[in-house]
Amino acid sequence: MNTIDLEKEFQRKLDAEEKIEPKDWMPDDYRKTLIRQISQHAHSEIVGMLPEGNWLTRAPSLRRKVAALAKVQDEAGHGLYLYSACETLGVERDELLEQLHTGKAKYSSIFNYPTLTWADMGAIGWLVDGAAIMNQVPLCRCSYGPYARAMVRVCKEESFHQRQGYEIMLTLCNGTPEQKAMAQDALNRWWWPSIMMFGPNDADSPHTAQSMQWKIKRFTNDELRQRFIDATVPQADILGIKIPDPDLKWNEETKHYDFGSIDWDEFWAVVKGNGPCNKERLAARNKAHDNGAWVREAALAYTEKKRKKTAA
Ligand SMILES: [Fe+2]
Numbered sequence: 001m002n003t004i005d006l007e008k009e010f011q012r013k014l015d016a017e018e019k020i021e022p023k024d025w026m027p028d029d030y031r032k033t034l035i036r037q038i039s040q041h042a043h044s045e046i047v048g049m050l051p052e053g054n055w056l057t058r059a060p061s062l063r064r065k066v067a068a069l070a071k072v073q074d075e076a077g078h079g080l081y082l083y084s085a086c087e088t089l090g091v092e093r094d095e096l097l098e099q100l101h102t103g104k105a106k107y108s109s110i111f112n113y114p115t116l117t118w119a120d121m122g123a124i125g126w127l128v129d130g131a132a133i134m135n136q137v138p139l140c141r142c143s144y145g146p147y148a149r150a151m152v153r154v155c156k157e158e159s160f161h162q163r164q165g166y167e168i169m170l171t172l173c174n175g176t177p178e179q180k181a182m183a184q185d186a187l188n189r190w191w192w193p194s195i196m197m198f199g200p201n202d203a204d205s206p207h208t209a210q211s212m213q214w215k216i217k218r219f220t221n222d223e224l225r226q227r228f229i230d231a232t233v234p235q236a237d238i239l240g241i242k243i244p245d246p247d248l249k250w251n252e253e254t255k256h257y258d259f260g261s262i263d264w265d266e267f268w269a270v271v272k273g274n275g276p277c278n279k280e281r282l283a284a285r286n287k288a289h290d291n292g293a294w295v296r297e298a299a300l301a302y303t304e305k306k307r308k309k310t311a312a
């Protein structure tokens with residue numbers, strides 16, 4: 001097929017809601033966009049283990065520790081599915097990791113905030129995993145097959161994360177006044193960074209229109225942010241704690257919550273590497289990667305040994 005026919009076939013598949021698969025022809029920019037998005041997503045899963053790893057040794061009970069361990073392990077699994085999905089686009093995992101470790105690649109800025117108290121484990125599960133679900137459920141219908149399929153399992157696991165976080169919040173809010181104050185403090189610190197997770201406003205998001213056309217994205221950043229806020233406000237009411245936004249109020253006309261303006265200067269500062277924990281996170285990732293060098297070497301040596309044996 002010539003290029004025009006290939007482009008037509010690609011468009012036909014998009015229009016028919018058929019998946020684009022690794023061996024199919026695709027425009028270079030579609031491939032590049034997916035590599036950027038999927039690798040950033042994979043990095044976010046892996047770096048996302050760090051803030052919570054901080055609390056694994058200090059979980060208040062065996063039950064909480066087991067749930068937290070399971071959750072952090074799930075995030076490692078999400079990273080692995082996503083690196084694999086990304087590799088189907090013709091990029092090497094080493095290259096992706098190199099980009100992360102040198103600070104060239106981005107990951108979700110939310111993970112550059114510190115986890116100061118146990119209540120942060122609740123707030124992260126409730127808000128951060130909750131926002132991730134809002135973002136990722138539509139990605140199960142992404143036009144690129146391997147990404148869409150990876151998202152199905154990821155989303156099921158994210159919903160367990162959200163519930164375990166909310167349950168921590170519920171327990172604290174039904175506890176002593178000190179525990180409820182901890183929950184409120186965690187909400188105060190995580191609310192704004194969580195709603196920044198949906199990315200810049202649509203007007204300042206240059207890739208959105210093209211990604212929607214390619215059916216990589218199904219909703220814009222602002223649409224998803226609004227959905228998240230609408231879903232989360234009643235949950236805060238049940239907890240009996242207050243979202244730290246004086247402008248937040250139900251709008252009877254739009255049937256949505258209106259909310260205050262987001263501090264985009266803070267968002268961009270964190271994205272550009274100047275958040276409270278950017279340096280710490282990158283250092284932890286690099287250290288873990290360096291410490292794991294012997295495991296990778298041993299795995300390669302074992303594969304080589306097996307290959308020689310089979311050849312003989
Ligand atoms: Fe995840």
Ligand SMILES: [Fe+2]
Nearest residue numbers: 075129158161
């Ligand atoms: Fe999660």
